[in-house]
Amino acid sequence: MKKSIFSIVLFILILTSKVYARENTMIDVRIGTSNGVETLKARDNIVIKDRNNYVIERLRTNEVEVRVSGLDLIIKGYETLEFDSEQVMISSESDEIIYKNSTYRGSIRFGIDGSKINIINNLDMDDYLKGVLPKEMGASFPREALKAQAVASRSFAMTNINKHKSEGFNLCNTTHCQVYGGKSAENNLINEIVEETRGEYVYYNGRVAETVFHSNNGGYMESAKNAWGSEIPYLISKKDNYSTNTVNSNWKLEYSLNDMGNKLKAAGVNVGNLKDIRVVSTNNSGRVDKLEVSGSNKTEVINAVKFRSALGNNNFKSTYFTVNGESVSGGSSYDLYVEDGYGNEKIKSSSIYVQGYSSLEKINLDDIYLEGQVKNSNSNKPTANTSGKIVIDGKGFGHGVGMSQYGAKKMAEEGFNYKEILRHYYDGTEIY
Numbered sequence: 419m420k421k422s423i424f425s426i427v428l429f430i431l432i433l434t435s436k437v438y439a440r441e442n443t444m445i446d447v448r449i450g451t452s453n454g455v456e457t458l459k460a461r462d463n464i465v466i467k468d469r470n471n472y473v474i475e476r477l478r479t480n481e482v483e484v485r486v487s488g489l490d491l492i493i494k495g496y497e498t499l500e501f502d503s504e505q506v507m508i509s510s511e512s513d514e515i516i517y518k519n520s521t522y523r524g525s526i527r528f529g530i531d532g533s534k535i536n537i538i539n540n541l542d543m544d545d546y547l548k549g550v551l552p553k554e555m556g557a558s559f560p561r562e563a564l565k566a567q568a569v570a571s572r573s574f575a576m577t578n579i580n581k582h583k584s585e586g587f588n589l590c591n592t593t594h595c596q597v598y599g600g601k602s603a604e605n606n607l608i609n610e611i612v613e614e615t616r617g618e619y620v621y622y623n624g625r626v627a628e629t630v631f632h633s634n635n636g637g638y639m640e641s642a643k644n645a646w647g648s649e650i651p652y653l654i655s656k657k658d659n660y661s662t663n664t665v666n667s668n669w670k671l672e673y674s675l676n677d678m679g680n681k682l683k684a685a686g687v688n689v690g691n692l693k694d695i696r697v698v699s700t701n702n703s704g705r706v707d708k709l710e711v712s713g714s715n716k717t718e719v720i721n722a723v724k725f726r727s728a729l730g731n732n733n734f735k736s737t738y739f740t741v742n743g744e745s746v747s748g749g750s751s752y753d754l755y756v757e758d759g760y761g762n763e764k765i766k767s768s769s770i771y772v773q774g775y776s777s778l779e780k781i782n783l784d785d786i787y788l789e790g791q792v793k794n795s796n797s798n799k800p801t802a803n804t805s806g807k808i809v810i811d812g813k814g815f816g817h818g819v820g821m822s823q824y825g826a827k828k829m830a831e832e833g834f835n836y837k838e839i840l841r842h843y844y845d846g847t848e849i850y
């Protein structure tokens with residue numbers, strides 16, 4: 419009796435694992451654009467497949483020249499064949515193909531989008547992730563951080579699957595979507611980690627969550643609402659102690675007025691000779707919202723995102739910064755006021771008490787987050803110092819929304835598992 423129950427269970431297990439394996443999601447990733455003639459190579463014989471991945475032609479060569487002619491695809495190898503370019507994909511017996519010295523799993527097809535020819539890699543979602551993770555995190559990170567990144571990258575790819583739909587593919591291979599390097603970028607440890615988390619996604623209310631991530635939030639998570647204007651319940655502002663005292667948590671830049679003025683000018687902010695900049699407002703995660711740029715001709719208020727981009731997003735790592743040591747309000751450092759019948763009264767103590775059902779509850783000011791913009795109380799103070807230099811003290815690298823990769827690293831080092839890491843960065847989500 420026991421034995422038969424066991425074999426039934428085993429049978430069901432085998433059945434479900436088969437169903438599972440068939441549920442592979444195939445995606446189209448653009449890996450380049452073409453002027454119409456390309457050489458594709460393989461380690462074994464090249465095969466031509468239809469768009470459903472069925473082999474329609476086996477070639478007796480491991481190298482072909484592919485020429486796009488109108489809507490046709492002329493494939494020249496041992497013999498010359500002609501196909502409708504929208505109908506076929508090029509792969510090999512081992513299901514790998516070499517394009518410009520990089521090996522890709524799956525197939526390559528030529529997508530014609532108006533006058534543009536896109537080189538598109540069609541492959542399984544998890545095979546795609548194997549070529550993404552080494553570029554997005556790197557194998558030196560702890561295992562649980564890598565697993566968190568695998569599930570986050572998979573969920574992110576799934577929620578962005580229609581990002582390039584109008585151009586005829588799903589995702590591109592740059593930071594616009596996720597950086598992808600094909601099989602050539604793979605690493606054995608990371609492949610193992612992708613397989614261990616195969617099919618797992620981050621869910622919020624039963625739907626796959628948009629799991630954005632970045633290098634380091636500098637100690638305070640940014641909300642989707644602050645960064646992009648749309649409220650997403652699992653991407654909120656909150657303190658993150660795991661992202662301090664690690665890579666990219668603090669940075670410093672020094673500019674001469676002339677140098678910064680030229681960079682702003684090149685980005686279209688022309689106020690004459692730059693005289694000063696100062697922070698006008700910060701948001702509830704402590705990041706700068708608006709800056710005032712003063713020059714010999716005029717004064718302009720600009721968005722911090724535009725300011726950062728003018729100075730170079732890779733160099734000027736985030737909008738979480740102060741100018742010349744000026745204390746910026748926001749995050750945990752602003753003053754609270756209580757409005758009574760006579761006006762505003764500032765709360766001086768470091769904690770406040772809230773009346774609950776049965777008792778008074780103490781709340782630290784550090785744990786209170788204010789919604790919306792917070793005006794800087796020092797807004798009239800000039801900031802450029804007498805030497806004419808502008809010193810920026812910054813925190814974090816990237817937009818600060820969702821998972822902080824160096825925060826995830828620290829959590830993994832402190833013993834948290836990948837699901838705990840993901841739930842920390844994507845509030846109220848489940849992983850399965």
Ligand SMILES: [Zn+2]
Binds near residue numbers: 581582589594595596
């Ligand atoms: Zn893209």
